[in-house]
Amino acid sequence: MERDLRKLNAKGLSRKEILRKLKELLDKERLNHSLGVAELAVKLAERYGYDPAKAELAGLVHDCAKCMSPAMLMKKIRDYGIELDEVEREYPPLWHAPVSAHLARREFGVEDEEILRAIRLHTTGDAEMTLLDKIIYVADYADPTRDYPESEEIREMALKDLDLAWLHTAKRKLIYVIKKEKVLIHPRTVATHNSAVKAVMGNQTMKGGKRSG
Template sequence: MRVDIDLIKLKLKEMLGEERLEHSVNTSKIARKLAIKYNYNADKAEVAGLLHDCAKDLDYQTLEKMVLEYNIQLDEIVQKIPKLLHPLVGIVIAKKEFNIQDPVILKAIKTHSTGAAQMSLLDKIIYLSDKIEPLRNMNGVEEVRKMAEIDLDRAVLMALDKGLLYLINKNLLIHPISIEARNNILRKVVFV
């Protein structure tokens, strides 16, 4: 894959605030490391890591406008959780602004917040990198970082669990895809 990483970073700089840019670069570095460890294409992982939050700093009006303009389908839960719009709009920006057409990269961007019923290796790498990059400080993140060095599925399961517990404790809606993601990884990890 020939994608100019420096060019992506330069363009991203115009779209993201300083902290979000740092988060994205950190995510891409962890994604690269995990890709090498788990035998995946490191360049693809780096690109997906860089771009996963490319729509996150858009204001709500712009996100809504893009949803209409590009006819992005929103399910009932996403309609109620504005935070879940940025992965969907992110796909459009990745395609239009960064010329990313690889469906595997686009799916990893799409699923980085909720997980997916069937997570590809890249989906798992990006989901996890996003949650464990050095700026992240959620409770217990250190144990997830350690597990990421040992077992990718178990680390994703831990990160999903922590995310779900956070939502439960805050009385927030849970997207059913996250439950499916958790059930399927749990089956893989526990009932092999």
């Protein structure tokens, strides 16, 4: 079933029109990834009681600035007045998430703050994460077009226990940056991991498990 995304953006863009705009911004691989994230985000939204249309839109546009060069991203950061913290300034792979959130608003007319926030936080996560933040964070890592060996495992886990998949994603991301040479680790990457540990431990002590929210 095709979900109606027109009401979720101020430009009234249909899914088809959103895809057309994405094709102008992204290469084929990144477009396929975005479609994969959207598809998995819809499944997770349906499973955990979130609006699937909002999850789909967030998944589709979460990486809309990903194919820009660091120079272009920095130009957008200056033009839009996006504030980067000290660690973000040092590490260009973190630039596309805040720029994607701004482009989502400007180019795709997305005004929903939950969607914009999930896009902005999709790389690092944050100490406090909403259900949609978690859905996009996990779906981004575990989308079926990713060829990480653990992506399938996390995908299956996410449908059973979102917090556990959130923790595994956070842990993998932390290991990934630790393995890099001379790269600062963003405090939000650590905070996300610790929040996920607390959520999973909390779920384990509460019999039957707590619904993620």
